[in-house]
Amino acid sequence: MGQTEIKLGGFGGQGIILAGYIIGKAAALYDKKNATLTQSYGPESRGGACSAKLIVSDEEIDYPEVLYPNVLIVMSKEAYLKFSPALIENGSLLYDDDMVENNIEIDKSVRAYAIPATRMAEDLGKKIVANIIMLGFFAAIMAVVTKRSLEEAIKTSIPKGSEELNLMAFQKGFEYGRKLVKLQSDVKS
Amino acid sequence: MSHDPAIRTGEHFLNGDEACAEGALACGCRFFAGYPITPATEIAETMSRRLPEVGGVYIQMEDELASMNAILGASSAGVKAMTSTSGPGFSLMMENIGLGIMMEIPCVVVNIQRGGPSTGLPTMVGQQDMMQARWGSHGDYEMIALCPWSPQEMFDFAIRAFNLSEKYRIPVLIMADEVVGHMTEKVVIPPKEEIIRLYRKKPQVPSNEYIMYETNGSLVPPMANAGDGYKVITTGLTHNEQGYPDMTAEAHEKLITRLCNKILLNKADIVEVEERELSDAEVVVVAYGSPARSAVLAIKKAREQGIKAGLLRLRTVWPFPEAEILKLAKQAKTIIVPEINKGQIVREIERCAKGNCEVILISKLALIHTPDEILEVIKNRRL
Amino acid sequence: MNHNEVHPMDRLIRADRMPHIWCPGCGLGTNFTCFLEALNQSGLDPDKNVIVSGIGCTGRVPGYTNIDSYHTTHGRAIPFATGLKLANPELTVTVFSGDGDLFAIGGNHFIHAARRNIDLKIICVNNFNYGMTGGQFGCTTPLGAKTTTSPYGNYEHPFNLVQMAAASGAVYVARWTSLHVRRLTNSIKETFAKKGFTFIEIISPCPVSFGRRNKLGEGLDEMKYYQENSVIKHGIDPNEADLNLNGKIIVGKFIDIDKPTFLDNQPKLQTPD
Numbered sequence: 084m085g086q087t088e089i090k091l092g093g094f095g096g097q098g099i100i101l102a103g104y105i106i107g108k109a110a111a112l113y114d115k116k117n118a119t120l121t122q123s124y125g126p127e128s129r130g131g132a133c134s135a136k137l138i139v140s141d142e143e144i145d146y147p148e149v150l151y152p153n154v155l156i157v158m159s160k161e162a163y164l165k166f167s168p169a170l171i172e173n174g175s176l177l178y179d180d181d182m183v184e185n186n187i188e189i190d191k192s193v194r195a196y197a198i199p200a201t202r203m204a205e206d207l208g209k210k211i212v213a214n215i216i217m218l219g220f221f222a223a224i225m226a227v228v229t230k231r232s233l234e235e236a237i238k239t240s241i242p243k244g245s246e247e248l249n250l251m252a253f254q255k256g257f258e259y260g261r262k263l264v265k266l267q268s269d270v271k272s
Numbered sequence: 273m274s275h276d277p278a279i280r281t282g283e284h285f286l287n288g289d290e291a292c293a294e295g296a297l298a299c300g301c302r303f304f305a306g307y308p309i310t311p312a313t314e315i316a317e318t319m320s321r322r323l324p325e326v327g328g329v330y331i332q333m334e335d336e337l338a339s340m341n342a343i344l345g346a347s348s349a350g351v352k353a354m355t356s357t358s359g360p361g362f363s364l365m366m367e368n369i370g371l372g373i374m375m376e377i378p379c380v381v382v383n384i385q386r387g388g389p390s391t392g393l394p395t396m397v398g399q400q401d402m403m404q405a406r407w408g409s410h411g412d413y414e415m416i417a418l419c420p421w422s423p424q425e426m427f428d429f430a431i432r433a434f435n436l437s438e439k440y441r442i443p444v445l446i447m448a449d450e451v452v453g454h455m456t457e458k459v460v461i462p463p464k465e466e467i468i469r470l471y472r473k474k475p476q477v478p479s480n481e482y483i484m485y486e487t488n489g490s491l492v493p494p495m496a497n498a499g500d501g502y503k504v505i506t507t508g509l510t511h512n513e514q515g516y517p518d519m520t521a522e523a524h525e526k527l528i529t530r531l532c533n534k535i536l537l538n539k540a541d542i543v544e545v546e547e548r549e550l551s552d553a554e555v556v557v558v559a560y561g562s563p564a565r566s567a568v569l570a571i572k573k574a575r576e577q578g579i580k581a582g583l584l585r586l587r588t589v590w591p592f593p594e595a596e597i598l599k600l601a602k603q604a605k606t607i608i609v610p611e612i613n614k615g616q617i618v619r620e621i622e623r624c625a626k627g628n629c630e631v632i633l634i635s636k637l638a639l640i641h642t643p644d645e646i647l648e649v650i651k652n653r654r655l
Numbered sequence: 656m657n658h659n660e661v662h663p664m665d666r667l668i669r670a671d672r673m674p675h676i677w678c679p680g681c682g683l684g685t686n687f688t689c690f691l692e693a694l695n696q697s698g699l700d701p702d703k704n705v706i707v708s709g710i711g712c713t714g715r716v717p718g719y720t721n722i723d724s725y726h727t728t729h730g731r732a733i734p735f736a737t738g739l740k741l742a743n744p745e746l747t748v749t750v751f752s753g754d755g756d757l758f759a760i761g762g763n764h765f766i767h768a769a770r771r772n773i774d775l776k777i778i779c780v781n782n783f784n785y786g787m788t789g790g791q792f793g794c795t796t797p798l799g800a801k802t803t804t805s806p807y808g809n810y811e812h813p814f815n816l817v818q819m820a821a822a823s824g825a826v827y828v829a830r831w832t833s834l835h836v837r838r839l840t841n842s843i844k845e846t847f848a849k850k851g852f853t854f855i856e857i858i859s860p861c862p863v864s865f866g867r868r869n870k871l872g873e874g875l876d877e878m879k880y881y882q883e884n885s886v887i888k889h890g891i892d893p894n895e896a897d898l899n900l901n902g903k904i905i906v907g908k909f910i911d912i913d914k915p916t917f918l919d920n921q922p923k924l925q926t927p928d
Contacts (some may be wrong), residue, residue, distance in 0.1 A: 104456060108285040111458040118285070120456035123395075145568035146643050147455055303742050305734075324922040329741045331917070334767040338734035341727065345707075345738025348725060349746065353738065371728050498723040498739055499746050501702040505669070507718060507726035516672060517718065517726075 085141040087227045090152035090169075092134040092162025093182075098214035099158065103135030105218060105236045106228060110139040113232030119144045132161055139227050154225060156217060158182050158200065167193075177221055179213065196224050198259050207252055215241075215249050216256035223260025230257065278326040279464045288453040289314035289356075291423040292382055292446065293322065294461060295430025296354050300469050301380070302328035303353035305342035307335055307361055310394040311450040312384040315356035336361035340368040343379045348504075350497030352434055352471075356382035358450075359392060362401055363408070369443050370409030373531060375506045376485070376493070378437035378472055380430065382446040384453035385561075385612075387638050396638040397450035399561055399612040405445050406590050412528050414535035416542055417445040417590035419560040423457045425587075435470040436542060440534055441492055447589060449612065451562035451640055475502060484515030485527075491534035535591055543593045546585040549575065553582030555650050556604045558597070558621055560586040562640045563610040570646035581650055589617065594624045601625035605655040610634040610641045630655050667691045667701060669721050676715055678786075680866075680874020682833030682859030686780055687716050689836055690751065693843035694722075705748045707736040709756035712787045712861075713780040716751045730761030733768045736775050744918055747776065747847060754781040755793040758814055762794070769823035769852045771917045776846045777825075777854045779816060782861035790864030797900040801868045816856045817893040821910050826851035828893060828910035832858040832881040835906065842908065851916050858904055869900065 089106065093099040100122050107118040122135045136149035153174045157163045163183045170176060172192045180197035189195045198220045204213035215237060222230045234250060241249050278297045286294065293315050296304075304319040306312075316332070323330040329346070333339040336357055343353035357365060362383045372379060387393030388400050401408075405417045416436050420429045429446055437444040473494040475482050482502045487493045496502030505515040510527055512518040535542065549571055550556065557567040564585045574581035584600060586593060597620075601607060607629055609618040618633040625631055634641060634649055668691065677683045694704060704722045708714040710729035717724035727735045732750045740748045750757070757765055757779050768775060784802050785791040792802040792809045795816065799808040820828045827849050831839040839857060846853035860866060860877035871877050881904060888896075889907040896905040 104285070107456060111285050112283050118457065120285075120287075121451065122454060144457075145565045145572075146640075147451065147562070147565055148640065148642070150642065303738065305738065324924045329921065331737070331741060331771075333734060333737075334763050337731060338737075338764050338767070341731040341734035342738035342741075344727075345725075345735040345740075346742035347738070348735075349739045349742035351742035353742070368728055368731060371731075375725075497743075498705045498725075499703055499743050502723075503702075503721055504723040504725070505718060506724070508728050509726065 087139045087154060088149045088152045089137040089139070089154040089156065089227070090134060090149050090166055091137070091156045092132070092166045093158035094161065095131050095133045097158050098211065099133050100135045101240065102156070102214040102218055103137045105233065105240050106221070107137050107139070108240060109228040109232035109236035113235045114228050116141055117144050119147045121147050132159075132165065134162065134166065154227070156221060158213065158217065160184055163187065175225060177217065177224060179217065196220070196260070196263060198256065198263070200256065203255055203259070204252065207248070207255070209248060212249060212252035215252040219253040219256025219258075220260040222253075223257045224264060276464050279461065279467065281461050281463045284459045284461065285456060286423050286459045287314060287456040288420070288423040288426040288448060289384065290318045291426040291459045292356070292430045292448070293318035294459070295427035296380065296434065297322055297326060298427070298461065298467055299352065299431040299434040300471075301352045301354050301434060302326065303343065303346035303351045304328070304355065305331045305333050305339040305346070305353070306355045306357065307333055307339050309358045309361050311386055311453050312356040312358045312382065314453070315382060315384075336364035337368065340365040340381070341371070344368065344372050344375070344377045347377050347379045348498050350499070352378070352438070354380040354382065356384065358384050358386045358394070359388040359398070359401055360390070362404065366404070366408040367410075370411060370413070371508045372443040373409070373413045374508050376441035376495070377443070378441050379443050380433045380437055380446065381443055382448065385447065385449045393638050395450070397562065397612055397640060398638065399449055399563075399616070402447060402589060402613065402616040405447050412532065414532045415445065415590040416440070416442060416535060417447045417588070419447050419586060419589050420452055421561055421564050421585070422452065423455060423459050426452065427459050427461065431467060431469075435468060438470045438472045439492070440538065441472060441495060442535070445590070447561070449561045479503060483513055485511065485513045487530065491530060491537065539591050542588060542591060543596070544587040545593050545596050546587060547582070548585070549582040550584065550600070552580050553604055554580040555606045555608065555653060556582045556584055556600055557608045557610065557646060557650070558584045558586065558600070559610050560589055560617065563612060566641045566643045567610060567646055569643035570650060573643060573647050574650045577651070579650060586617070592620050592624070597621055597624035598626060598628070601628035604629050606630045606632060606653045608632045608634060608646065608649050608653070610636065610646055612636055612638070612640065664688070664691050664695065667694060667721050669719055672719055675719055677712060678863040680860060680862035680877075681712070682782070682857070682861075682874070683712060683716065683780060685833045685836060686839070686857050686859055687719065689840045690716070690749070690778065690843055691720070692840045693847065696840070697844050697847045699747055699847060703746055705736075705739055705746050707732045707739065707748065707750050708752045709761060710787075711753040711756045711785070713751060713753035714756060730756055730759075731764065732756065733761060733764040733775065733777070737768055737773050740774055741918065744774075748774075749776040749778060751778045752780070753786075754779055754783070754795040754816065755785050758816060758819070759794040766819070766823040769820060769825045769854070772824060772826065772851050772914060774850055774916045774918065775852055776843075777852070778843065778857065779854070780857045780859045781816060782859045782865055784861060784865040786861045786864045790861070790868065797898060800865070800900050802865065813898070815893065815897050817854070817896050817909055820854035821893045824852065825854045825910060826912050826914060827853035827908075829854070829908040830856040830858065830896065830906045832885055832904060832906060833860060834878050834881040834885070851914065858898070858906075
């Protein structure tokens with residue numbers, strides 16, 4: 084039906100909502116699709132559980148909530164435990180395996196893709212770009228929005244002067260995703 | 273075409289609160305007084321950043337009583353002014369919304385509704401202030417309240433709210449809800465030339481001939497601003513055409529009747545509804561704000577199942593679209609009203625339907641209805 | 656008598672609204688005249704002067720003043736005036752209201768407008784009670800004073816208004832009585848010329864409501880009392896200017912300082928279009 088329903092979860096301060104905003108902006112302004120972003124707010128803006136819900140569609144979007152996402156992007160164990168039961172069968176799970184823990188039992192009916200985004204961000208010297216690494220990873224794995232549009236959306240959504248770092252982080256995530264996809268298709272063939 | 277920093281022509285990805293602020297700026301709002309409150313804070317934040325860029329004034333007041341009065345004062349000096357709030361602050365504004373009605377001062381009040389009463393649910397959605405919007409200030413009056421369902425409409429309705437307020441000299445309410453305020457979507461800001469920007473009618477007579485509230489039959493008197501030299505005299509007391517306090521039944525009858533009639537007799541200009549799939553509809557969802565979005569999907573699914581379902585969306589809730597509802601009640605067998613409250617606008621619909629059809633409320637609190645919840649009621653109706 | 660004779664104040668009052676509503680012996684007529692005289696002498700353009708009030712006997716002053724006048728709701732004159740001033744900085748905006756209006760129901764607005772140093776001229780007529788509703792105690796009523804709601808004597812501590820104004824950040828603070836017409840007029844003129852949040856308290860008789868119940872006599876007796884008991888102490892700490900029912904009345908100019916106003920300090924990124 085040309086509609087992708089994405090849920091992003093983590094804890095406050097990880098830039099979860101910004102990540103959702105960037106995908107939505109890429110879709111709505113640069114890919115000329117429709118996008119609706121909603122978010123759940125807690126009273127504390129740091130540390131508490133936080134999530135963003137994004138619908139990307141070729142059609143007009145009416146009901147704005149995401150009840151059963153087909154893509155789940157999580158950056159904390161709490162978010163994984165809370166949101167993964169709603170992920171639809173054959174849905175895609177993208178997660179930071181350091182944050183969610185390595186040895187979780189992933190439901191066989193979902194397509195799971197893991198990336199140590201936070202550790203990679205630490206290697207870049209800026210833990211706060213883990214969300215942008217996650218976006219690069221998302222761009223490599225999912226064909227919801229184009230890579231080019233995501234890069235545009237990043238450039239127009241982050242503080243001036245941090246473009247180089249963020250685009251580098253995005254590229255790292257993207258390359259990691261590409262390798263992973265190639266590896267998985269090699270295993271299959 | 274000159275560049276106007278107040279009008280960010282182009283496509284943006286904005287939440288409803290931000291879009292509302294941009295709409296106000298695009299319509300010429302240059303004064304904002306407010307007090308931070310979830311989920312309306314982003315409007316104040318946007319205004320605090322943007323107003324200094326366009327030569328306007330942002331002031332964060334000590335409370336919502338002050339905010340409401342500050343915008344009335346600013347508008348009295350001729351500057352388009354706005355405040356924004358949510359439930360608790362809206363309650364505090366009530367008395368002075370009445371002052372704005374009585375003195376006939378144009379301004380815009382935005383309520384991003386959350387759950388109540390009292391502190392209630394600051395971060396979750398509500399439509400529980402709809403009757404307060406109509407009746408919350410004491411006394412008799414008519415009100416204008418608009419209900420947007422998207423960030424684009426937050427932008428568009430901010431402009432419309434200012435235009436209606438300037439045209440009819442009345443505080444206009446934007447009764448949005450948390451879902452719409454916090455939802456982010458594409459917002460298209462048109463070029464300046466395409467934006468209609470009305471300004472209050474000014475007196476055409478010399479100052480010594482000016483009579484404060486003389487209408488000359490038009491229902492809406494011209495408005496002199498402070499500093500224009502017209503020696504404004506105005507009061508929250510019942511007053512005569514000169515603006516002088518007049519403590520008589522005759523003066524009260526005359527004033528209140530005109531204040532009501534200037535809205536009621538202009539309903540054709542003020543009331544806006546959106547119709548979807550109504551021509552043959554037997555069951556109609558009447559909705560406003562975010563639940564109307566769920567209703568769109570619900571009637572689509574109902575149609576797929578062979579049910580003749582339609583939607584009437586109230587873009588204006590006050591003054592109430594009475595004639596539109598009566599017409600619909602005569603055509604349809606059932607009207608279904610999803611509201612994020614215990615049943616407020618449904619009472620108006622029952623009143624206007626005059627027993628011509630069944631009216632069913634779907635009450636939900638703190639969350640918007642899912643399309644399936646509305647669909648279930650469409651399918652299980654008795655008639 | 657020549658009926659075409661025009662009183663020098665006629666251009667500043669709305670003569671067609673006379674007679675006014677104030678009781679015999681009330682100080683408001685005198686206080687109002689001092690304001691008009693100050694406006695007259697100031698040389699300011701009346702068309703750029705605005706007067707705002709809340710509710711109460713003093714709140715009726717704007718309705719008799721032939722300049723732009725706004726009679727707002729109870730307690731809200733200051734925020735309304737704030738909007739007027741910030742929207743059009745050319746205007747000189749005076750708030751003329753009573754002690755109950757400005758300091759009880761509207762007290763929060765007073766301290767915040769003073770803190771922000773909004774360029775407003777505040778004139779508070781303090782008659783120690785709610786006169787218009789028939790004489791109830793308020794936030795300025797002296798300890799022990801009798802009113803219709805303090806029949807056994809007021810047992811709440813009152814505000815010292817000049818202290819409050821100074822502590823909140825007012826750049827000009829003075830107190831006079833209705834008797835001090837020349838000094839009061841000069842003081843109002845000074846505030847017209849001064850930029851920032853200024854405050855003048857006028858101690859004023861309310862013989863019908865307050866005076867009668869506290870055996871203060873007629874209006875004239877109260878004026879005599881002011882004459883005998885007022886002590887001018889310019890420049891003293893307003894903390895030391897407490898008032899009580901039968902004590903001395905310390906008057907004078909207590910504060911006169913300069914600091915940037917709200918409008919001076921606000922960011923200037925662009926000139927208005």
